[in-house]
Amino acid sequence: MKTVFYTLLCSLILLPCTCVSAQNTATKKTPTIEAKIAGMDKKDGYFDFYWDDDAGKIYLEIDRFDEEFLYVNSLAAGLGSNDIGLDRNQLGNTRVVYFDRVGPQVMLRQRNLGYRAISDNPDEVASVRDAFAQSTLAGFKVAAKTGDRVLVDLTPMLLTDAHGVISRLKRNKQGSYKIDASRSAVYLPKTKNFPKNSEFEASITFAGEATGRQLRSVTPTSGAFTLRMHHSFVELPDDNYTPRAFDPRSGYNARSYADYATPIDQPLVKRFIPRHRLEKKDPSAAMSEPVEPIIYYLDRGAPEPVKSALLEGARWWNQAYEAAGYKNAFQVEVLPEGADPMDVRYNVINWVHRSTRGWSYGSSVTDPRTGEIIKGHVLLGSLRVRQDFLLAQGLIKAYGKDGTTPDPRLEEMALARLRQLSAHEVGHTIGLAHNFAASTNNRASVMDYPHPYITLKDGEVDFSQAYAVGIGEWDKQTIKYGYSDFPEGADEAAELQKILAENQAKGLRYISDSDARPQGSSQPDAHLWDNGESPIVEMNRLLALRKHALDNFSEANIPVGMPLSELESVFVPVYLMHRYQVEAVAKMIGGYHYDYGVRGEQVSPRVRPVSIEEQKAATQALLMTLSPSTLGFNGKLSGLIPPPAMGYSRNRELFSTQNGGGFDPLAMAQSAADNTFTFLLHPHRLARIAEQAALGPLGGYPSLEDYLETIRIEVNRNVRKNTTNRFPLELAMMVDKRFVAHLIQLAANKDISERVRSVAFSKLRQMLGPLSNANNLTPIEVHDHYLSVTINQFLTDPRSVEISPAPKLPDGSPIGCGGFH
Incomplete structure (x- = not known):
């Protein structure tokens, strides 16, 4: 009886409490935005957002749903390893996205623009849209709302690995890492708002265990390192931009999509070129100022004399725009003080430091719908200038006068290369592809990879023509194709064909990456790091220059006080001076001349083999590189270069050895010979x-x-x-x-x-x-x-039978004989 009584009593007591709790839950309302943001710091701009200092959170106000904009992620502060490839100010992906609200949830969805239907029929458009997957990049819970406006906590999205650092490290076998939320936070100094773009940045700490030497070499504590991720929400351009058709002969990269509304007798895939929006104030004038110039800004962190060289090289492009009928349309200035290089309003040339030298890059933020370039973004590796200095250092008695002051020609050549490199990478950001046939056309383009053209005159090394100066003839023609603003009523397609016909009439050759880079390429007119119309003539010239340098190599190639073992790092580029020319000559053997011709051009035959005589001459030229006279050198050198001194060590810039770590003439000859056989x-x-x-x-x-x-x-x-x-x-x-x-x-x-x-x-x-x-x-x-x-x-x-590999050559590209990719 007592048990029943107490059970009944407890039920009576608890029942009212349960009812009150349910009532409170039912009446709880989502707060208004005004109530939620009380005490927060508001940032007005493209998307208004608020900083909650107490919680360390960013709240984003969304008042436009289903309205497309660009989402760009990037890496503001990098790892400093060229091998891993996570550089300061490195662009990530560019996506067309929109916010979609479903009850208490908001989704950030990405359009699939690779498959479209350009049609007035909404059902046809929808059928293609629904046939291919879309992506949802993030989901948020509504934290507050007022009318049609909602507030969401953006912080979790900002604290993700948006740049794919974890997968990059795993892929490179550098370690297994996870984000440590307790050591990650919004980075306020670079979180800003502007009328047409909202910029967010976060400091992300990755914790784990390093398994690779590359990661350990650039982190103070490899178990936990911190990078900064940047996120940009950007207003899309208006509809007044007209895409320009891609032609394989034009010299541009191609953007494409499949248009399922295309008539059956027309190509399904539509191709167009990436380019900045540029218009003449007076399209009918042969020379006109632009409505709005293209302006690039140089990283304030670049030192002199590097800064001046980079500015000068990038400004060369104005010559090409002048040839296309523009006055002062392309400008380059130093980035204004306080400006953020990740801000999409600025086309930027970044000066990037790494622990090793490596590639430079020219990329861009481009509207995926049309190909319009919104932001040009160059990354220039700072150590490459030192490699050109080293290339020159091995060719002359660089410290022959007083033993401490380098010959001024070394720095002059290095800066000449920087001008060319600046122009080259900017060229990519304005839409241009590589042209690896330009070196056979009297250096017709800065979009080739140039080997320094150093000559012998009366027994003396001459650096005066090492690198070309200014924009080439091919570059002017490509800018004409991409940026000419034709008068009203002109037939644009016909005008573009005229420019391509001019290229052919001028004998301008064009071959890009896919036909120039493969080791077994059949295209003899295109190669990286070569010079001259005849690969064989250039090979003979290089071997003569190489012999002169080897015969005169001595202690005077390094400064007084430097360990003699460091002579080997100067010796390597000299010994392998002909390295890239070997590949150029080899392409003549079993090679075919061809181009990117289209039907209707009066050229025949389109594909023709290299002549028998040239192939035989090429074979003999390569056999010369296998001769003891080429592979050997003055015997005094082996007695001049000791093993690495205390505090120094062998590295990737030096030859692999088989004698225990000292200077190894037989091993390096074997590496060079094996390269020719390859x-x-x-x-x-x-x-x-x-x-x-x-x-x-x-x-x-x-x-x-x-x-x-x-x-x-x-x-x-x-x-x-x-x-x-x-x-x-x-x-x-x-x-x-x-x-x-x-x-x-x-x-x-x-x-x-x-x-x-x-x-x-x-x-x-x-x-x-x-x-x-x-x-x-x-x-x-x-x-x-x-x-x-x-x-x-x-x-x-x-x-x-297992074949032992030859000792590995020092890594090659991006320049010289020891580089890292």
Whole structure:
């Protein structure tokens, strides 16, 4: 009875409390914006937002739903490692987004602009929109509302890894990290508001365990490091911009989308070029001021004399805009004091520091709908200027006068390269692609990768033509194509075709990345880091300059007081001076001349093989780089350069060694020889040699068997003719071993042409010599015995032979002989 009584009593007591709680929940209302923001710091602008200092939060006021705008994320403060690729002021993604409210939730959704229907039929537009996935980038809970306006807490979005740092580190095997919210916060100094853009920044701490040397080398404590993420909400441009059609001959990058409303007899994919909006005040005038000029701003952190060189190089582009009929349309100034380089209102040239030298970049914030460039954004690596200084340092007695003051020509050449680099990267931000054929056209474009054109005059090194000055003829034509403002009534398509016809009439060649970069490329007119119309002539010239520099290399190449071991870092670029020209010459072998022609042009044939005579000359030029006379050098150098001094160490700028860490002439010669074989015997090149022989008449182009035999004869001749001098003999035998190693790799490669594999097998069988059982063999007999054993073992059981790689070359691009990508 007591149990029943107490249960009833508790029920009566608790019931009213439960009812009151439910009533309070039902009557609880979302606060008004005015009540929520009381005491907060308001920032008026594109999207009004409020700073809650007590909570450390940013509240965003949203009064425009379903209205598109640009969302751009970027990295304001970086990691400082070129290898990892997380640089200060690095742009991230550009997206067209909009806010969508669903009850108490607000979604930030991204349009899928890769697939569209440009149509007046809303149902057709909707059918395409609904056929492809959209993305929802963030979701928010309404924190306050007044009428149609809502307030959301933006802070969680700002404190995410918007730039993909965690995945980048994992991909580069640098470690496993997570965001530590307790050590992350809004970064107020760079959180600002403007009429057409709202800028937010956050300081993000990543905690975890480093597994890679690169990360550890640039962080004070690798277990926790802090970067800054920047977020921009930007008003989209108005509808008064007209996209310009892309043409593969124009020299521009392409933007594209699939238009499913296109008639069936027209291409589905629409292509247009990226470019800034530029209009003449008077389109009918041959020369007119622009309605609004394009202005770029240089990073205030760039020191002199670098700053002046960068300004001068970037300003060269005004020459091209003048050629297109504009007066003072392209301007470059120093960034105003207090201005934020991440602010989308500024086109910026950033001076970026890294722990190692590396690539520079020209990117942009571009309206994905039209290709209109809203912000040009250049990143220039600060250490590259030192590499040009180093390239020049090895060519002359750089510190020959007093031992401490460098020859002024070193800095002059380095600054000349900076002017060219500034112009090159700005060129990308105004829409232009690389033109790697410009070096064969009398340096017709700054959009090529230039190797310094250093000459010998009367036995003296001349730097006066190292880098070209000013915008090239090709660059002027590309700006005409992209930026000409044609008079009212003009047929734009016809006018653009006239410009392309002018290019052809002027003999301006254009070949870009996809045809110039591959090791096995067939295009002999396009290469990176080369000079001259004839790769063979340039190779011979470079080898002569290289020999002069090696013969005169001495202590005077470094300043007094520097450890002599540091001579090796100056020596490397000299020894590998011909490195990139090797690749340029190789492209002539099995090569084809072609361009990006279209139907209707009166050019025939469009594709033609490099002549037999040129291919034979190219082969001989590359075989010269395998000779002991090229791979060797003055013997005094090996006695001049000691192993790294105390406090110094071997690094990626130096050759890999096989002697325990000292200066290793045989290992570096092996690296250089292997580089030549990589291009001489590239599987794609060999397949084209066989192809050209098959397509031509008998007795025409040499067969693949003949080509490999030419190489074998020359390599073997070098062994047989150097029996009295041991160093050249060692070099020749090393080259012979690498030739066999490459043939074995070809014969074992199941992913290449069977024709190439079969000929490689045949050549190995032909080279198989008798096995010797004699004692007291000569060095050449020992060499022959080793090759015979290796070949016989491979032919008997291909899987039993593992080819040792040659010592790795110092990393190559972006410039010189040791760089990092």
